[in-house]
């Protein structure tokens with residue numbers, strides 16, 4: 001069995017970033033990346049639907065160490081995939097990736113201070129060992145998306161597609177398309193398909209907040225012309241983080257004002273005759289669920305052109321020729337796209353054990369949103385839902401490197417978050433709190449809990465995390481460094 005200091009699972013945006021940080025800050029550590037697919041890029045390789053793009057700016061969704069060079073800050077999927085590949089190639093990370101390795105299990109042995117990681121490769125089982133297991137496997141199921149049960153779906157004579165599995169050869173020219181959903185995917189698909197399709201209807205059960213923003217960041221593009229690239233990127237990144245933070249905080253402190261501001265923007269776009277109350281006014285406050293960003297108002301332009309429209313209603317059933325709504329209306333369609341969401345998946349669906357005991361993550365408490373109580377040497381990347389994912393992935397990776405270097409400095413092999421007797425009585429709450437989106441709520445019971453104080457929180461707040469993760473001492477009384485190699489040898493000798 002080949003042994004590595006670190007095994008990274010997943011070669012998406014986070015996994016490639018993790019590898020970069022390890023090479024940079026822990027150059028003596030050996031590592032491999034186990035990736036279940038044939039290509040890197042994760043989300044940005046999997047999703048191929050028309051118009052696939054980010055909905056946060058690439059100056060914060062990009063890595064801290066690699067400037068985003070393209071003019072468009074809201075970037076398309078292929079450009080993001082290329083950015084990930086370029087990062088891996090130019091830093092000699094690609095040769096560390098083992099593709100088509102689906103990790104199915106990981107077993108920790110305290111005596112050996114190592115994980116044994118089991119993967120499936122073309123029907124065969126292979127195993128590797130590592131001291132630290134670093135899960136960058138994303139947060140959703142790659143094999144299936146979420147589709148609610150629709151009565152009569154089998155009777156529909158047209159084509160039904162889930163955006164996660166877009167058929168490369170789908171011709172939707174002059175077709176009537178209904179997109180079910182009101183999330184980022186639906187908002188992207190509708191204007192992108194409107195050009196060629198006869199008509200695209202976005203059918204939503206309830207509205208989402210939609211904000212238009214320029215696809216190009218003029219300040220970023222000007223700074224890039226005037227300043228050295230890295231400095232320009234750092235300034236834009238700082239600007240965007242701060243603007244995002246100020247806006248998010250305002251949605252929490254003055255939700256009514258932010259709501260009025262956003263709805264006015266939509267009214268200005270769509271004109272006085274459009275029913276903004278019905279189609280664009282959610283029942284919840286801004287950022288109680290994810291906001292949808294539309295670049296250069298493309299969704300509104302498509303609606304104004306008459307090639308796209310929004311229907312707010314519920315589905316009674318599918319029919320042979322479309323969808324019957326509970327209001328009694330019908331929507332005729334040739335193609336129905338179920339942009340109904342993702343299925344969350346914890347830690348790439350692998351099973352975990354510690355010294356022979358199966359781990360039930362819902363019984364654990366999250367440590368800083370990246371480790372779990374009583375599980376040694378296991379780190380996970382789970383980014384922000386209210387800011388760019390990579391902001392969090394980057395600081396996680398810095399923390400992992402500090403932890404690896406600390407273990408060397410102390411000459412120990414293990415670091416484990418441990419709840420003190422007092423912590424064990426601490427009040428707990430769900431892993432993601434204060435966010436009511438269905439895809440989160442459906443699976444939250446499987447995730448670890450978080451505490452209400454100290455390092456046991458999963459703050460979902462970049463400013464707080466920077467203090468808690470980047471600056472706080474590693475030996476904080478909760479993260480326990482132990483299991484020295486010399487101790488283990490002594491124990492073995494004593495036992496003998």
Ligand SMILES: Cc1cc2nc3c(=O)[nH]c(=O)nc-3n(C[C@H](O)[C@H](O)[C@H](O)COP(=O)(O)OP(=O)(O)OC[C@H]3O[C@@H](n4cnc5c(N)ncnc54)[C@H](O)[C@@H]3O)c2cc1C
Nearest residue numbers: 010012013014036042043054055056103137138348388389
């Ligand atoms: C359509 C879409 C748009 C998005 N837009 C944004 C955005 O604009 N801004 C933002 O911040 N976030 C966005 N997100 C969230 C997005 O997923 C993250 O930004 C980011 O790409 C996640 O990167 P990741 O590497 O952590 O995970 P992923 O991209 O999901 O990559 C995980 C990798 O791990 C591999 N893997 C999983 N399980 C296993 C296993 N058991 N064994 C081996 N390999 C495994 C997968 O094959 C994959 O390659 C979006 C998500 C989607 C679906």
